[in-house]
Amino acid sequence: MGIVSPSSERRRSLLLPAALLGASGLLLAGCGAPPAESGSSASGGSAAVTADAAAGSDNEDYKACIVSDQGGFDDRSFNQSSYEGLKAAEEAYGIETNEAESQDPGDFTPNVNSMVQADCDSVIGVGFLLGDAIRPIAEANPETHFLGVDVTDDGFSDNVKKLTYDTAQAAFLAGYAAAATTETGTVATYGGMEIPTVTIFMDGFAAGVEHYNETKGEDVKLLGWDREAKTGSFTGDFENQANGKTNTANFINEGADIVMPVAGPVGLGTIDAAKEANAAGKDVKVIWVDSDGYESTEAGDIMLTSVVKNMGQSVTDVLGQDVQGEFDSTPYVGTLENKGVKLAPFHDFEDEVSQETKDELKTLQEQIISGELTVDSEYSPTS
Amino acid sequence: MSTAVAERPAGTSTPRGESAFRRIVSGNGMVTLLAVLLSLIISAVLIVLTDEDVQESAGYLLARPADALGAAWEAVSGAYAALFRGSILNYRADTAADMVRPLTETLTVATPLIIVSLGVAIAFRAGLFNIGAQGQFIFGAMFATWFGVHLDLPLGVHLLLVMTMAVLGGVLWGGVVGMLKAWTGAHEVILTIMLNYVAVNLLAYLLNTPVLRRAGTTNPVSEFLPATAMFPKLLGDGFRLHAGFLVALLATAFAWWLMSRSTLGFRLRAVGANPDAARTAGMSVKGTYVAAMALSGGLAGLAGMAHVSGTEGSLNTSVAGSFGFDAITVALLGRSHPVGVLFAGLLFGALRAGGVTMQTETGVPIDIVLVVQSMIVLFIAAPPLVRAIFRLPAPGGARARGTADPVTQPAVAGAAVTGAAGQAVAPSAQTQDAAVSATAAAAGEQDGDPHREKGQAL
Numbered sequence: 001m002g003i004v005s006p007s008s009e010r011r012r013s014l015l016l017p018a019a020l021l022g023a024s025g026l027l028l029a030g031c032g033a034p035p036a037e038s039g040s041s042a043s044g045g046s047a048a049v050t051a052d053a054a055a056g057s058d059n060e061d062y063k064a065c066i067v068s069d070q071g072g073f074d075d076r077s078f079n080q081s082s083y084e085g086l087k088a089a090e091e092a093y094g095i096e097t098n099e100a101e102s103q104d105p106g107d108f109t110p111n112v113n114s115m116v117q118a119d120c121d122s123v124i125g126v127g128f129l130l131g132d133a134i135r136p137i138a139e140a141n142p143e144t145h146f147l148g149v150d151v152t153d154d155g156f157s158d159n160v161k162k163l164t165y166d167t168a169q170a171a172f173l174a175g176y177a178a179a180a181t182t183e184t185g186t187v188a189t190y191g192g193m194e195i196p197t198v199t200i201f202m203d204g205f206a207a208g209v210e211h212y213n214e215t216k217g218e219d220v221k222l223l224g225w226d227r228e229a230k231t232g233s234f235t236g237d238f239e240n241q242a243n244g245k246t247n248t249a250n251f252i253n254e255g256a257d258i259v260m261p262v263a264g265p266v267g268l269g270t271i272d273a274a275k276e277a278n279a280a281g282k283d284v285k286v287i288w289v290d291s292d293g294y295e296s297t298e299a300g301d302i303m304l305t306s307v308v309k310n311m312g313q314s315v316t317d318v319l320g321q322d323v324q325g326e327f328d329s330t331p332y333v334g335t336l337e338n339k340g341v342k343l344a345p346f347h348d349f350e351d352e353v354s355q356e357t358k359d360e361l362k363t364l365q366e367q368i369i370s371g372e373l374t375v376d377s378e379y380s381p382t383s
Numbered sequence: 384m385s386t387a388v389a390e391r392p393a394g395t396s397t398p399r400g401e402s403a404f405r406r407i408v409s410g411n412g413m414v415t416l417l418a419v420l421l422s423l424i425i426s427a428v429l430i431v432l433t434d435e436d437v438q439e440s441a442g443y444l445l446a447r448p449a450d451a452l453g454a455a456w457e458a459v460s461g462a463y464a465a466l467f468r469g470s471i472l473n474y475r476a477d478t479a480a481d482m483v484r485p486l487t488e489t490l491t492v493a494t495p496l497i498i499v500s501l502g503v504a505i506a507f508r509a510g511l512f513n514i515g516a517q518g519q520f521i522f523g524a525m526f527a528t529w530f531g532v533h534l535d536l537p538l539g540v541h542l543l544l545v546m547t548m549a550v551l552g553g554v555l556w557g558g559v560v561g562m563l564k565a566w567t568g569a570h571e572v573i574l575t576i577m578l579n580y581v582a583v584n585l586l587a588y589l590l591n592t593p594v595l596r597r598a599g600t601t602n603p604v605s606e607f608l609p610a611t612a613m614f615p616k617l618l619g620d621g622f623r624l625h626a627g628f629l630v631a632l633l634a635t636a637f638a639w640w641l642m643s644r645s646t647l648g649f650r651l652r653a654v655g656a657n658p659d660a661a662r663t664a665g666m667s668v669k670g671t672y673v674a675a676m677a678l679s680g681g682l683a684g685l686a687g688m689a690h691v692s693g694t695e696g697s698l699n700t701s702v703a704g705s706f707g708f709d710a711i712t713v714a715l716l717g718r719s720h721p722v723g724v725l726f727a728g729l730l731f732g733a734l735r736a737g738g739v740t741m742q743t744e745t746g747v748p749i750d751i752v753l754v755v756q757s758m759i760v761l762f763i764a765a766p767p768l769v770r771a772i773f774r775l776p777a778p779g780g781a782r783a784r785g786t787a788d789p790v791t792q793p794a795v796a797g798a799a800v801t802g803a804a805g806q807a808v809a810p811s812a813q814t815q816d817a818a819v820s821a822t823a824a825a826a827g828e829q830d831g832d833p834h835r836e837k838g839q840a841l
Binding site for chain 1: 591690697743
């Protein structure tokens, strides 16, 4: 790009140190042996997901593509879970994959469009906002299958399958367990952004606490969510951990000893606050959401349990069906019954939760599955 | 041109014949061009470093160096070719429509960006650093959505009304800043940052109430705007390009007329160059602040409307994306001149549109686009750095003095600041000096108006 070529000596004097630096780096790194000329390595998935054996492991002609919402695939939440589900499917079924991250909602339509143009057999859109982007594109491309994770709206064409999760069911159990375990008689929850996929956790949790109070005649208090008024405590985003910490510290000051953050990474602020309070002599526990916090965070020692939302598994399952040509547009609803949602084990607190409570939880789970007991949340997805 | 220029020994003596060459290479246009080029080169390095094939083959670089070099070339050329295919012309497409589709995408993405950046640029030239374009954009989008969804009017009238109300929404949110600054002396940077938070949270709140939320859902999204409130598509339903782009062109023309031909524009520039001098000359500095912020906000509001009524069709909590902040970059890159902003906006639109294709086809993360954009700002903000890298001569002090406008560049005209003034184009300086002392403020504003040389040339 020789727009101006100054005296070459001066330029060399500048470039030389830089070149030396770069070369030395390459020298250090460059001493390995080259691989054999053939062969390619496949990148593997990571999630503990089971695959559908019937789909086989040789489906190179099938291409599944994923579009994130603005959280990106490293959000430790639903984008990441869905992405891991896709990667697991890639490994298990031997399919091709492609991915696109969105930086803001303006990217949704171009991203989904470019996936369709990249000849994807199925396009996974993660997040309820992708629904509006997928709808017209799905109508225009009936041959392509679309999966909408957390998409709750109606009015899609036949090539769209919604993947939703009735997390209220599992959160109900968590609320009941929390109410049975609390020593101060106060538990708390808060959300990140006020969106249905968040409030459904809080609503289910509250319902569980309520149910405990009704059946046991107790008066366990819940902070952070009011079922009647449908108002609660939200930090406003899924990024600012300091807000999560402040929120949790306030809850602890008001007497709560079990806190359930429904805020993705913001929940890490809750862990901080809980650890600080515990160092000061309190006994605060945390209930994690989405994944089993005992494994996904480094605070297993204060993790009472987790409300698990198995998005990765459901993505893998649906892709497995599609690979076999068994796609249908009936929405997938994750429930306790199909293990799309579940209550994680108590791990370190296995001994602290009484056998009576565990038995009751088991009964409640069976009642919910059989339909005898319904967790009445207006945020629950409809199938 | 480049070859002819390349043979010249740069930065040496400046006889008469050299002056044209000197003007070209020391001008801001050249620095801008080189800044873009430099950032593309640096991003290429990043692409190489993060590419898996390159990493793999670098492991045995000494044994088979061609592998690593080949992989590096493939990574960069593949990524930039995809960027081109996604933003200008898809030469691999089968049909003519698919071939030009990327260009229409670029124009679509650039539409709101151009409009909002014009607003930021106008504020710049009045010496105001409007960080609040984001909030004003949101206000425009909210007003547009409300009047679009809740009213039932005939075609044309509805769109005009929605447009007007969106501008009013932006004027409201920007004007408040201007008034607070004018009458209380509060700094516009602080005000606009804070009002951004207010706007974001107000939007989130209203989207959770029936005021804006779509009926029958608990998700925070608005109803779709009816067709009467939408910009018509310019190239049929197959393309997203809409008439909002024409509005962006009109807005550019308006901004040019305003800044270069109108009395108000003259006042804006005068106050931007030196508020004290402007006051002495009998201009209302306060009134000008209010007018500048209102204009800036109005354009941001119009941009919000162009995004909702043109591209998105509905409102959600992060509808503004990063438009308001990208606008600052675009305004800087465009040297705060409407035509410059138009082209800078188109460049950024192309980067965003092409980034999508680059990501899906080559797996290069879309963050690279952010790196390119950020690097551009960095280099624009530091022209001496670019000049040093490319060995460009510094702009001559004599010329600057000779052509300086005594009203907008009194310091330059008065020879108080000579060659150094042209070099120290550091727009962020504005944010730092909070207009404390008259001289410091004057010098700061001076720097904040990097366009002035080009403005005179035009």
